[in-house]
Amino acid sequence: MPRVRLNQLDSELRAIATEEYTFQNWAKTFQCTCEIMFEPCSEKQLIKIVQLAQKHNKPIKVFGSGHSPSDLACSRGFMINIDKMNGLLRVDKQDSTITVEAGMTLHQLHATLQEHGLAMSNLGSISDQTIAGVISTATHGTGAGFGCLSSMVLDMTLITANGELIQCSPHENPDLFSAARCSLGALGIITRVSLQVEPAFHLEAIQRPYKFDHVLSDWDDVVHSAEHVRVWWYPHTNDCVVWRANRTEKPIQHEASNWLMERGVGVHLYQFMLNAARYRPSVIPSITRFMFDKVHQRPTHVVDESYKVFMFDCLFPQYVNEWAIPWENSPQALKDLDEFINTSELKVHFPVEIRFVDEDDIWLSPSYKTKTCYIGVIMYRPYGNPVPYKKYWKAYEDIMRKHGGRPHWAKAHGQSAEQLNASYPRFRDFLNVREKVDPQGMFLNDYLKRHILLEKPLQSAAML
């Protein structure tokens, strides 16, 4: 279809449009240049954009904060960012529920909730993402008794490909609701979301070093040793740290921070050393041992507002891969990964991050009907420089596949639509809902064609 030019738009759309906008994800691993990017302020403007896309047969991709480490949010057609649609619509302190516009970021949500004495029950490592972005990929935190963030959604509103505004909940359009709570942007534009939250609380977090083989042999006890448990394993070693957090009535307490060790050695020296290791990867295990001894094995203790304690510093750009596997398979999967790392010539970065998520009933959630252990691997890109990661990813994915894994949707992975269909019992139901609300494929992009459309050959995404 011929390009659409800004002078073909009416004045209202022209005022919110940028031609040939280049989108790049946070990790700078994927980018695309779209025909026009729109930044609407209202559902009315969004409907006009959908009608324009219909008229010119253009695909649409909405993006949030661009934090997905894959081409999930990329498109060469129209792109839309709804950051300006970030208002509070309703709050009910009695029931601990809130309705917000879907472009609100988690940071903005925490501030809004705090004003009303409320808080999210669980969170991932950062809060830069939008509400629509986190629920579109079933973003998760950790905690044996806590589902992914999409499991906290009570109802939501979408604009579908025919420009219709549809509300869904367990009682209204329930199939759309089951599909839309992890929908990868494939069903339409999410504009409003209601969430179940809880009264604001303090979390007490304690982190301690352990021997990894001891943790693996006490796995069930470790998983249930606190409300929220996260394990960081240092590959090439038998060391790990376990972070445990529980709700508490205690007042805010911070240990005197050792800025030099945490930021100076912890971030800057680590980045410098990893950059040097690009020329001599054999030193990576020594860097890992040095970092563990000097920074990470120091026990830490903090009590603070929950949303602050959940946050972790993700340092600098990185390649990441993360799969969810059934809880009970995780010790063996980690032993297999350890064996691969110790017997291959590859040298890999720390940490391997291990988190726990309760099962849910969301059709495309990696925790659908399964209590899952997320195992995340990382290769940092010091100063934005490339590092080899593909052989590591291949071996890691083979191990995750062998143990019944499902990849995190936001992250670049090598699972075909056919393989995903085999691991998600409601995959075809999701595709049926998609076909119904978007028969022309307005909301499809390359990622979705590769990973959710059946009977299509799998081409891998071109990472930068």
Ligand SMILES: Cc1cc2nc3c(=O)[nH]c(=O)nc-3n(C[C@H](O)[C@H](O)[C@H](O)COP(=O)(O)OP(=O)(O)OC[C@H]3O[C@@H](n4cnc5c(N)ncnc54)[C@H](O)[C@@H]3O)c2cc1C
């Ligand atoms: C440093 C870092 C830390 C992270 N930590 C975690 C973690 O702890 N746990 C975890 O599970 N994940 C984590 N992630 C992944 C992240 O939570 C997801 O990639 C999330 O989807 C990003 O949200 P976003 O707003 O940036 O969305 P984007 O990446 O911009 O988009 C993600 C998807 O949402 C869709 N989308 C966005 N807005 C809308 C809308 N309004 N309507 C319909 N679809 C929409 C897009 O089309 C796309 O398919 C992390 C990522 C980074 C870079």
